[in-house]
Amino acid sequence: MFVPAHITGFFKIFKDRDFLKTGSTGAGITLDKGVHTTIKPGNGDIYFNNKKIDLSPTREVMDYFNFGGSYDVMHFSDFPLGSGLGTSGGCALGTAHEVFKIIDTYKIYDDNNYNNEAVKIAHIAEVKCGTGLGDVIAQHTKGFVIRKKPGFPINVEKVKINNIDDYYVVVEILGKKETKNIINNPQWIEKINKTSDELLIKLLKNPTLKNFMDLSLYFAKTTGLISDNILEICKDLKFTIGASQAMLGNTVFCICKKEDLDDVLSILKNPIVCKIYE
Numbered sequence: 001m002f003v004p005a006h007i008t009g010f011f012k013i014f015k016d017r018d019f020l021k022t023g024s025t026g027a028g029i030t031l032d033k034g035v036h037t038t039i040k041p042g043n044g045d046i047y048f049n050n051k052k053i054d055l056s057p058t059r060e061v062m063d064y065f066n067f068g069g070s071y072d073v074m075h076f077s078d079f080p081l082g083s084g085l086g087t088s089g090g091c092a093l094g095t096a097h098e099v100f101k102i103i104d105t106y107k108i109y110d111d112n113n114y115n116n117e118a119v120k121i122a123h124i125a126e127v128k129c130g131t132g133l134g135d136v137i138a139q140h141t142k143g144f145v146i147r148k149k150p151g152f153p154i155n156v157e158k159v160k161i162n163n164i165d166d167y168y169v170v171v172e173i174l175g176k177k178e179t180k181n182i183i184n185n186p187q188w189i190e191k192i193n194k195t196s197d198e199l200l201i202k203l204l205k206n207p208t209l210k211n212f213m214d215l216s217l218y219f220a221k222t223t224g225l226i227s228d229n230i231l232e233i234c235k236d237l238k239f240t241i242g243a244s245q246a247m248l249g250n251t252v253f254c255i256c257k258k259e260d261l262d263d264v265l266s267i268l269k270n271p272i273v274c275k276i277y278e
């Protein structure tokens, strides 16, 4: 199963003793690149782009179903882990869906229920592992997603984008950043939550891609999460609809139209050209 990558532009952290109530509000977009996951009978091994690794959110999902020792999971990902592109969430959600496809209990869920269960199990795995808060819900929803409430029940606004094919999302990965080092750090939580409080309301009042990018850059700068290097690149990309740092990664992303694509590509060293995926 394919799960799209997800870029968060800004977010607010909500922690609760109940993992289903833990999550984030905020906004992001899903991409036409992401993770393909398959599972097959095996010994409980997890492969990420053909390399055996012990990926904790995938392991959590497999253990939830008691599938840990009897099936192998293969993830084929367009992006590396730890780059702010929701790769771990994509792995968890893809695994949950693949398991549901083969277990007997699948028969007792109607289509809607089964979908919702897979999303819940993947969300809990992400939250437990500290690898994400809102990615799984956005990846399930797809498109330009505003998360109005954290966790479950899912409360999101999927914004309609007119002429979606006109837009390109260009991504450049500059390094790694572990999500859990930020979302489990009280000082970062305070900075993030203080900054993001008003942004959700501002975006809901004017839910355009331009406003999303402006608010994302404001968030990245005001929290101090943006690196100097990425800030410089964003200045060079000012002629686009907007550029900012993908949360939570050492990755720059921008949204532009076709007429600006060549200029964007000439500024970046290793650009990856994507489209918004609905």
Ligand SMILES: Nc1ncnc2c1ncn2[C@@H]1O[C@H](COP(=O)(O)OP(=O)(O)OP(=O)(O)O)[C@@H](O)[C@H]1O
Pocket: 006, 053, 054, 055, 056, 080, 081, 082, 083, 084, 085, 086, 087, 088, 089, 129, 130, 131, 132, 135, 177, 178, 179, 180, 247, 248, 249
């Ligand atoms: N070689 C590896 N073996 C096992 N785990 C790995 C390996 N490389 C990365 N990981 C794990 O992958 C997870 C990456 O999650 P992280 O949330 O940081 O990134 P992401 O999901 O790709 O991006 P985002 O910031 O959008 O959540 C971490 O738990 C990290 O420890």
Ligand SMILES: CC(C)(CO)[C@@H](O)C(=O)[O-]
Pocket: 008, 010, 011, 023, 024, 026, 084, 085, 086, 131, 132, 133, 134, 135, 136, 179, 183, 247, 248
């Ligand atoms: C925490 C996070 C920024 C990591 O990608 C994301 O899961 C989110 O927006 O909640």
